[in-house]
Amino acid sequence: MKKITLKVNGKKTKHELDPEEPLLYVLREEFKLSGAKYGCGLHQCGACMVLVDDQAEPTCMNSCEYFEGKDIETIEHLSQNNKLHAVQKAFFEAQAAQCGYCLNGMLISAVALLRNIPQPNRLQIKDALQQVICRCGTHVRFIRAVENAIAQKE
Incomplete structure (x- = not known):
């Protein structure tokens, strides 16, 4: 110890x-x-x-x-003062979670991406999210949710 x-x-x-x-x-x-x-x-x-x-x-x-x-x-820690983080909100609005097991990894990966590359292109989004396995097959909704989070920041 x-x-x-x-x-x-x-x-x-x-x-x-x-x-x-x-x-x-x-x-x-x-x-x-x-x-x-x-x-x-x-x-x-x-x-x-x-x-x-x-x-x-x-x-x-x-x-x-x-x-x-x-x-x-x-x-x-992502949500602050009872307000969802922009990425959490975008995932919710896009109904991007199905079973929810991979959701932690998808959200964390998306937030890391946007902190390091504020305006990523679709390929960069796919690359960041591919490190998380989703067995439900909702990757298209995850990508759309990240794109929506970027659009909300503009």
């Missing part, structure tokens, strides 16, 4: 943790944040994504120690 300092959703906290414990488990158990989901456990499905220094990163395999000193933001 080791004292690990993590900055999650703007707050720095110290926890006595196994430094090899995956961040996903720490978020769910220590922080009681359940937005990131366990999917494949192999960094392949995207269900466990969080924003790390404004980049979408999986959390199911990387140790919590790896994330020390980084700014971690979860899906729970």
Whole structure:
């Protein structure tokens, strides 16, 4: 066990943790944040994504120690003052979620994309979202939702 300092959703906290414990488990158990989901456990499905220094990163395999000193933001932090984030609103309006299991990864990936490339083209949107597996086949609606979020910002 080791004292690990993590900055999650703007707050720095110290926890006595196994430094090899995956961040996903720490978020769910220590922080009681359940937005990131366990999917494949192999960094392949995207269900466990969080924003790390404004980049979408999986959390199911990387140790919590790896994330020390980084700014971690979860899906729970996207909405502020009871107001949905623009991307969340666009996904809702486009009815872009079906079963919802991949939704965390899709939203996190879309937000990361728009923070790094404010006006991405369709190919860049597809590339950003392809790191998340959706078994329901709603990728077309996800792409449309991201395009709608961009249009709302203009």
